[in-house]
Amino acid sequence: MGPYHQTETTTRKVHLKVADERLIIVxxxxxxxxxxxxxxxxxxxxxxxxxSYELSPVPCLLVHNVGSLRKxxxxxxxxxxxxxxxxxxRLPAPAEGVVHIVYGMAFIQVHKSTGxxxxxxxxxxxxxxxxxxxxxxxxxxxxxxxxxxxxxxxSSDALEVRITGPSTTVPKQWAKLIQNAKSKINLxxxxxxxxxxxxxxxxxxxxxxxxxxxxxxxxxxxxxTRARLTEEICVLKSNHEEVDGRMTLHAAYAVRxxxxxxxxxxxxxxxxxxxxxxxxxxxGCRE
Numbered sequence: 001m002g003p004y005h006q007t008e009t010t011t012r013k014v015h016l017k018v019a020d021e022r023l024i025i026v027x028x029x030x031x032x033x034x035x036x037x038x039x040x041x042x043x044x045x046x047x048x049x050x051x052s053y054e055l056s057p058v059p060c061l062l063v064h065n066v067g068s069l070r071k072x073x074x075x076x077x078x079x080x081x082x083x084x085x086x087x088x089x090r091l092p093a094p095a096e097g098v099v100h101i102v103y104g105m106a107f108i109q110v111h112k113s114t115g116x117x118x119x120x121x122x123x124x125x126x127x128x129x130x131x132x133x134x135x136x137x138x139x140x141x142x143x144x145x146x147x148x149x150x151x152x153x154x155s156s157d158a159l160e161v162r163i164t165g166p167s168t169t170v171p172k173q174w175a176k177l178i179q180n181a182k183s184k185i186n187l188x189x190x191x192x193x194x195x196x197x198x199x200x201x202x203x204x205x206x207x208x209x210x211x212x213x214x215x216x217x218x219x220x221x222x223x224x225t226r227a228r229l230t231e232e233i234c235v236l237k238s239n240h241e242e243v244d245g246r247m248t249l250h251a252a253y254a255v256r257x258x259x260x261x262x263x264x265x266x267x268x269x270x271x272x273x274x275x276x277x278x279x280x281x282x283x284g285c286r287e
Contacts, residue, residue, distance in 0.1 A: 105243075189214060262287045
């Protein structure tokens with residue numbers, strides 16, 4: 001029997017392991033080109049045009065065969081940008097006209113629980129040096145690309161932590177606390193509500209703190225000053241899910257309020273760096 005008469009299946013099954021340890025089967029059809037030729041002849045289809053598109057249920061450049069998004073190496077882009085852009089090696093010393101815009105959840109993750117045994121103590125520690133500071137937080141939508149990513153990595157399976165008050169004990173497994181989106185919302189809302197009260201009592205006269213997105217109402221933005229009622233800042237309300245664009249909005253707001261301001265953004269995200277460079281001229285800050 002010649003090689004063209006060998007009995008062989010027309011499909012090939014490949015077992016792939018995804019992030020949550022599940023095994024899935026991906027089928028590859030070896031006879032697809034032959035069937036396309038038959039269909040093209042029977043239905044007068046331009047096969048050249050058909051083959052100009054990807055023959056897969058998802059675009060392979062963007063998505064893996066299992067349906068998960070391909071992760072890029074954005075950190076490499078940051079290294080390239082740092083090589084071609086000159087910037088001071090140090091942040092400006094705290095002074096008049098300097099506005100700090102901080103990625104709230106990244107700040108919390110870096111400092112973890114800072115040795116606090118209760119969430120009340122954590123709120124007290126977080127209030128240090130909060131003059132002329134914008135704390136900006138993500139929103140956590142149940143239906144979004146980010147929610148799908150959390151589901152793929154299994155981080156959404158962590159138990160939700162509810163904070164009933166300042167005496168609630170900080171869990172020892174801090175990493176699991178911030179893996180759950182609902183726990184992040186609970187933590188952010190508690191800290192922001194606490195900082196509103198602490199700021200009214202302790203902020204230096206003439207200094208202010210602006211909080212955006214850390215509340216249960218993710219679009220809410222408030223301004224806090226000493227011995228004054230919390231002010232709702234409607235111009236900073238937005239429905240951006242991620243903090244990247246929100247930080248740019250805060251920078252534009254800070255410059256509009258004080259055109260001579262120096263803006264300092266604190267974030268580990270490459271997206272924030274790219275947006276800073278892209279919008280620097282348009283925002284109009286001097287540094």
